[in-house]
Every structure is written in C-alpha cells, then in structure tokens.
Amino acid sequence: MNNIKNNKLIWTVLLMWLCFLAPAHAESQKEGIDVQDIVFSHIQDAYTWHITEWNGKEIAISLPVLVKSEERGWDMFLSHHLHHGKVHHNYYIASEGKHAGKVVEKNSRGEEVRPIDLSLTKNVCGLFLSCGILLFVVLRTARWYKKHPNQVPRGFTGLMEMIISYIQDGVIKESVGKDEYKPYSSYLLTVFFFILINNLIGIIPVFPGGANITGNIAVTAVLAGCTFIAVNLFATKEYWKDIFWPKAPIYLKLPLPIMPFVEFFGVFTKPFALMIRLFANIMAGHTIILALTSLIFITVSMGLLVNFGMTIVSVLFCVFMNCVELFVACLQAYIFTLLSANYIGMARIKE
Amino acid sequence: MSLLTPDSGLLFWMIVSFGIVFAILSKYGFPVIIKAVEQRKAYIDNSLETARQANEQLANIQAEGARILAEAKEKQNAILKEAFAEKEQIIDEAHRKAAAETRLQVEEATRRIREEKEKAIREVRSEIADLSIAIAEKVMKEKISRDKEQQQIIDRLLDEVSFCKS
Numbered sequence: 450m451n452n453i454k455n456n457k458l459i460w461t462v463l464l465m466w467l468c469f470l471a472p473a474h475a476e477s478q479k480e481g482i483d484v485q486d487i488v489f490s491h492i493q494d495a496y497t498w499h500i501t502e503w504n505g506k507e508i509a510i511s512l513p514v515l516v517k518s519e520e521r522g523w524d525m526f527l528s529h530h531l532h533h534g535k536v537h538h539n540y541y542i543a544s545e546g547k548h549a550g551k552v553v554e555k556n557s558r559g560e561e562v563r564p565i566d567l568s569l570t571k572n573v574c575g576l577f578l579s580c581g582i583l584l585f586v587v588l589r590t591a592r593w594y595k596k597h598p599n600q601v602p603r604g605f606t607g608l609m610e611m612i613i614s615y616i617q618d619g620v621i622k623e624s625v626g627k628d629e630y631k632p633y634s635s636y637l638l639t640v641f642f643f644i645l646i647n648n649l650i651g652i653i654p655v656f657p658g659g660a661n662i663t664g665n666i667a668v669t670a671v672l673a674g675c676t677f678i679a680v681n682l683f684a685t686k687e688y689w690k691d692i693f694w695p696k697a698p699i700y701l702k703l704p705l706p707i708m709p710f711v712e713f714f715g716v717f718t719k720p721f722a723l724m725i726r727l728f729a730n731i732m733a734g735h736t737i738i739l740a741l742t743s744l745i746f747i748t749v750s751m752g753l754l755v756n757f758g759m760t761i762v763s764v765l766f767c768v769f770m771n772c773v774e775l776f777v778a779c780l781q782a783y784i785f786t787l788l789s790a791n792y793i794g795m796a797r798i799k800e
Numbered sequence: 801m802s803l804l805t806p807d808s809g810l811l812f813w814m815i816v817s818f819g820i821v822f823a824i825l826s827k828y829g830f831p832v833i834i835k836a837v838e839q840r841k842a843y844i845d846n847s848l849e850t851a852r853q854a855n856e857q858l859a860n861i862q863a864e865g866a867r868i869l870a871e872a873k874e875k876q877n878a879i880l881k882e883a884f885a886e887k888e889q890i891i892d893e894a895h896r897k898a899a900a901e902t903r904l905q906v907e908e909a910t911r912r913i914r915e916e917k918e919k920a921i922r923e924v925r926s927e928i929a930d931l932s933i934a935i936a937e938k939v940m941k942e943k944i945s946r947d948k949e950q951q952q953i954i955d956r957l958l959d960e961v962s963f964c965k966s
Contacts, residue, residue, distance in 0.1 A: 494807060515809075550802065566809040573813040580817045587829040594836035599843045613833055634834065635826035643821065667806035671814040675822075732803070 482746050488739045492661050492732060493550065495571045496528035496542065500656045510656075512574060516540060517565040518554055528568070540564070575660025576668070579646045587642065616641050616786060624790035629797050633790070636679055640672060641786040648731060648778030652771065663781075664731035666724065673724035676789040681716065684796035691798070692716065719792055723785060730781050734774045741766045921962065928958060 490499075498510040511529035518524065521539075530537035531552065534544065543553045548563050556562050569577075590609045593602060602610055621630045621637050647662040662668050692712040694702065701708045741763050748759040932954055 493802065494810060551807075566807075567812055568809050569813070570807075570810065572810050576810075576813060576817055580821045583821060584824060584829075587825055587833075591829050591832040591836075594833055598836065599840050601840070610833070610837060613830065614837060617834060635830045636822065638830045639822045639825045642825075643818065665807075665810060666804055667810040668814050670806050671811065671818055675818070 482743065484740065484743045484747065487743055488736055491659075491739050492664060492735055494665065495550075496531065496552065496568060498571045498574060498656070498660075512569050512571065514540070514552060514568040515566075516552055516554075516568065518556075519562070519564070520556060572660050572662055572665055572668070575650065575658075575662050576647070578657060578660075579643075579650050579662065582650070583642055583646050586646075613638060616783075620783070620787050621790050624787060625794045626797055632683075633679060633793050636675070637786050637790055637793075640675070640789060641782050644672070644727065644785055645779060645782035648782060649775075651731060651735065652774050652778060661732065661735055663727055664735055666728045669724040669728040672727070672785065673720040676723060676792065677717075677720040679789070680720075680792045680796045683793075685799060687798050688796045719788075723788055727781050727785055730777055734770070734777055738767055738770050738774065741770060925958065925962060929954070932958070 496514060497512060500508045500510065502508065509529075511527040513525055514528050514531065515523070515525045524538055524540070526537055526540075531540065531542050534541065540552050540554050543549050543551055543561065546561065548561070551563060552566055552568065553561050553563050586609070590602075590606050593606045601607070616638055617634060621634045625633055625637075644663055647668070650658045651661055651663060653659060692715075693709050695708045695712050697708040744763040745756070745760045748756045751759075933951075936950070936954065
C-alpha cells in the first residue's frame with residue numbers, strides 16, 4: 450500500500466515537472482530571450498490565461514474584463530479584444546508608465562487613467578477555481594462524516610481528518626488556548642486549507658494551475674487583514690493595556706511614549722509580516738523555478754554541448770526546487786496558521 | 801514595483817471569494833467535521849469504558865461461578881460423607897438389630913426347648929410314676945399296698961435315675 454502511494458507521489462511530481470517543461474518549450478522558438486520578461490509575465494496577473502503556443506499560434510483563454518470608467522460607467526468584454534495593443538471601447542492595455550500591463554482608458558482630456566478594474570483576471574479565475582476545489586474537498590469530507598457517524602474514515606477523508614486534527618490539536622488549541630479556541634478554529638482551518646490549496650495549485654505549471662495566487666500581494670494582504678481583524682476586534686482589555694501601558698520602566702512611557710509607540714506599531718507589523726512572508730516565499734519559489742527553466746533557453750545560443758549540459762543541470766535543479774516548493778507550500782500554510790493562532794492567543798490574555 | 805502594489809480588482813475578488821468560502825466552511829465544513837470527530841472520540845471512549853466494565857463483570861461472574869462451583873462441590877462432598885455415614889450407620893444398626901433378633905430367637909428357642917424338655921420330663925416322670933405305681937400295684941397287689949413311704953422311695957429312686965440320665 451505504501452509503495453503504491455509512493456509511486457503515485459513520484460509520478461505526480463514527475464508529471465508536474467514534465468508539464469512544466471511543455472509551455473516553456475514554446476518560448477524557445479522566440480529569438481533572443483528576455484528572462485526577466487518571461488519570469489514576470491508568469492508571476493504577475495494577466496487578463497488572458499495563456500496556456501501554450503502551438504505552431505506559432507497562441508492558445509489562451511480569453512477572460513472577461515470588467516471595468517467602470519468614471520465617464521462611461523460599467524463595461525464588460527472579453528480580453529482578446531485588447532490583445533497585442535488593440536483598442537476596444539477606448540480601453541487598452543498600457544505598455545508602459547505607471548499602469549504598465551493594466552487596462553487603461555483615454556479620458557475626454559486625453560489623459561491615460563485607470564478605470565475601476567474588477568476584471569476576472571488569471572489570478573481571479575485561479576482563485577475561484579481553488580475556492581471551488583476547497584469547498585468541494587471540505588464539504589465532501591463533512592458529508593462523509595454525516596453519512597457515516599462514528600466510523601473511522603480511510604483514504605482521502607482519513608488524510609483530511611489527520612490534517613484537520615493536527616491543526617486543531619497541535620496548532621489552534623495550543624496557541625489560542627484550550628478554553629477560547631472554538632470561535633477561531635473555523636477561521637484558522639479555513640486559512641490553512643485556503644493557503645495550502647492555493648500554494649499547491651500554484652506549483653502545478655499547466656493550465657488549471659500555474660496562477661500565482663498566494664504569491665500575489667493582494668491575496669496575502671486580505672488574509673493578513675483577516676487575521677488582523679480576528680486579533681484586534683476580539684482582544685481583551687489586558688491586551689490593550691499591555692500595548693498602551695506596557696510593563697516597562699516608567700521613563701520609557703511617560704514624557705515620551707516610546708514603548709507604547711513600539712507596541713502599537715507592533716500591532717500592525719505582525720500582520721504585515723504575515724503578508725510579506727507568504728507572498729515573498731511563494732513568489733521567490735516560482736521565480737527560481739522559472740529562472741532555472743529559462744537557463745535552458747538562454748544557453749541555446751552557446752552551442753549544443755553547453756546547452757545539453759545546462760539542460761541536465763536545470764532539470765535536476767528544477768526537480769529539487771519543485772520538491773522544496775512542495776515543502777514550502779505546506780510549511781507556509783502551517784506557519785501562517787500558527788502565527789495567526791499565536792497572535793490571537795496573545796490578544797486573548799487575561800490577568 | 802507593481803509586484804508590491806495590490807491590485808484593486810484582485811483585492812475585491814479575493815475579499816468576496818474568501819469571505820464566501822469562510823462563511824460556507826465555518827457553517828457547513830469544519831465545525832461539522834470537528835464535531836463528528838469529537839463525537840466519535842467520545843463514542844470510542846464510551847465503548848472502551850463499557851467494554852472494560854463488561855470485562856470486569858465477566859471476571860466477577862467467572863469468580864462467582866467458580867465460587868458457586870466450589871461451594872457445590874463442598875456441599876456434594878458433605879452430602880456424600882453424610883450419606884456414607886448414614887449407610888454405615890444403617891448397616892450397623894441392621895447388623896445390631898439382626899444380631900439382637902437372632903439372640904432373642906435363639907434364647908426363645910432355648911427357653912422353649914427347655915420348657916418343652918421339662919414338660920416332657922414332667923410328663924414322662926408322671927407317666928413313669930403312674931407306670932411304676934401301676935407296675936408296683938400290680939407287683940404288690942398281692943403283697944403290699946401302696947403307702948406313702950413306698951411312694952417316696954420310688955420318687956427318690958426315679959429322681960436319681962432321671963438325673964443320671966439327663
């Protein structure tokens with residue numbers, strides 16, 4: 450049984466990596482490779498979901514663009530109308546300037562302004578997809594328990610139970626406190642699985658995956674913001690007292706409130722650190738893998754032997770990095786949950 | 801750098817989708833699972849406790865059974881012993897009774913025999929006396945009458961004779 454599972458895991462990783470090479474291959478046909486462009490285009494959000502290029506034709510999913518102009522109100526169209534610098538309804542994708550890569554419009558004064566942009570971009574679609582998967586997975590597990598009361602699950606449900614129990618008992622109960630963890634456990638578990646699924650889907654390089662969701666600062670900002678709310682909205686009096694009148698020598702507090710200031714600043718730096726940590730970890734991982742893959746195409750011009758050697762090196766490093774990424778994906782989800790639980794626990798102190 | 805500035809559209813969709821996911825999962829997802837797991841844990845604990853109690857009871861019952869068995873055996877032994885003693889006693893008594901009866905019978909028999917013998921002797925004696933008298937009468941009819949001294953002499957003689965014989 451164990452062997453079979455191991456084999457499956459190895460195949461999954463191998464498949465992921467193979468799929469990863471496929472879209473990269475298409476780029477090798479271009480002359481002169483701009484690594485930075487490749488890497489950033491993969492990491493950043495996009496209005497179309499680029500899948501691959503086949504015989505010089507781009508295969509991509511055109512996603513809806515939803516914008517509200519100050520002058521003309523709401524507008525919605527598919528993103529292929531804006532492809533390759535085309536202008537549609539006076540909207541176009543800026544190629545440079547402050548809003549490079551975003552949909553902008555020319556207003557009546559001829560200035561380039563950014564409309565309110567609620568487009569279903571690649572990241573938004575990836576987000577919906579992973580939310581769907583998350584809902585499906587968790588609700589299916591919950592349904593199993595309803596159908597089989599007092600039974601021990603096997604297989605995937607068993608794995609889910611193991612993870613949930615681990616997070617619940619090892620992280621939430623320990624960090625928040627045994628008496629008060631209940632109202633927070635749903636939030637922390639949701640955060641854990643949300644980050645985990647998005648991280649894992651981000652590692653998959655082919656179509657349904659590959660959107661760099663948790664490596665986007667907007668996503669991590671919302672998560673960190675939720676933790677900020679969970680920490681500070683339900684904090685005890687003692688927590689606020691410790692912030693504004695901490696246990697420190699009086700000269701650090703009275704004429705000039707240094708310690709209160711530091712403590713108060715800490716209220717914001719904690720979630721900020723959460724946001725940056727998750728974002729930077731995931732983004733860096735993606736960047737490294739993309740850069741390593743680009744190595745193959747950079748060395749094409751250096752002759753067959755060098756290219757061949759570098760390909761092997763690159764593939765080996767990519768395999769290694771993907772393993773590390775797999776680990777980091779789980780680790781970052783765990784750390785985010787653990788730290789959130791810790792902050793919540795700190796805000797629930799009593800005398 | 802555009803990497804570090806959150807995009808408003810994604811921010812909006814993230815808040816919406818995370819909010820929905822959180823709302824659904826905190827209502828129908830995790831609490832259900834955790835409750836089920838806790839319920840199962842309680843159920844297993846309960847079952848273990850019940851099993852332990854049942855085991856204990858079983859052990860008790862076994863001990864009880866062994867005790868009852870031992871008791872029964874003891875009782876049986878006692879009864880057997882009693883029965884044996886009674887048997888012995890009955891046999892003894894029977895023996896004794898039989899012996900007594902026999903003795904009595906023997907005594908009775910001897911007594912009867914003696915009586916019969918005495919009676920017979922008496923009869924014989926009287927018969928003999930009569931006979932003797934008759935004989936003597938006949939003998940002495942002519943010569944002597946039958947008086948007292950003669951009778952006595954005859955009796956004495958007869959006694960001697962009869963005692964010598966018996």
